[in-house]
Amino acid sequence: MTLYYSLVFVLLVLEMVLFVALIIPMPFKAKRKLFNFISESPIVAKVQYAMKITFIFILILFLDSVNRVYRVQVEMAALSKDTSGAGRAAAMGSERMEVQARKFYSQRNMYLTGFTLFLSLILNRTYGMILDVLRLEEKVKMYEGDSQAGGKEGEKLSGRYRADQIGELKKQLDKKDKEIEGIKKQSEGLRREYDEISVKYNQTNPGSGNKKIN
Template identity: 25%
Template sequence: MSLLMSIVFAVLVFEMTLLAIMLLPLPQGMQRSLVTTIDSLLRNSQIRVGLSFIALIVSLMFFDAMKTSFPHKDSSFAAFSAQNYPVTKTIGQSIWDVRSKKFYAHRNMYITGAVLYLMVAIYFNDLLLSSIVRNKEKLIKATDPKAKQTEKTSSIEYEKLQHELKLKEDDVATFKRQLNGMHAEYQKKADDSTKVAEKTEKTTDENKKQK
């Protein structure tokens, strides 16, 4: 793995860790501190420029890997097959080189795609958590006996807050299920790619021994 892809993979691990922390059932104070910290970072102009630059670079890498993963048909091999030429070891080796490049392109496409997906997921999850924290604080104030002495809250508003909080919690639960499904699919793709790579390396070694 190249240095650039190693950095992208490190970003992917950081995003997965951050998203896992955001989805944990943290206490109200810790959850409020986490949301406040993330919001303050996102409001920073320098950090926003850096995130935009990272998103642009990763997007270019994603489209480049996708273009390499689905190349146009090579006319040279088609000409050999059409004229019934024997496939030599050099041509066979070239075929395996092309397949290896295609495998690495698929790997890069999965990693960069996951980085972009988690970047969007973290942003929308932050919006959901911010709304949940605000509604919880309103609910705590509405049910606090001391607060009732200074501020009267109608029962209609109280039920509305409870309903909104339940909707937001349902959204978070749905998001968790989607994230688990994406993680399982990503793990399956990674396992399949590893098996293909091992098979490719084994075949390449056998071809070299035959030479």
């Protein structure tokens, strides 16, 4: 294996390690810190830019390996047609082995570069999906009143709508409702007492008619 294909193989192994690291379950705080560092670090940004250039070269190697596989297939088809005589058959046998060896190496290089490119696309998409999930989780935690979610914005939001404060406000609201119900019952009792007093007053003062006390 040549040097650049050896480097492609190392890159493929690194991609597999990164993919496993991305899908490993982690606590929300640790995952948020890790992805914030990846998305905000200038060093990581430079590495990502260099990797994009590297993948362009890998794409060129992939196209070259596909071309080599096609040419080897054409040679194999030509050799299978040109078989006449015992000596010629022996010579053709050695040539066929050489062509098959070149076919094997070309296919190996094609699969190596192809899987490296394919896994890079999967990593990019997985990274974007995890970022989207983290943003949604931060929004949910901010609305629930978690002060550690969303940075400064989450602290402001949680300061106003913290979970314990919401519970306290609900208790106060229930208390006010009970007080209102008590006031309503009190007013109804006072109204009944007023009606009774009005009836008694009319009975003791017949000249006033059936009018109630004003």
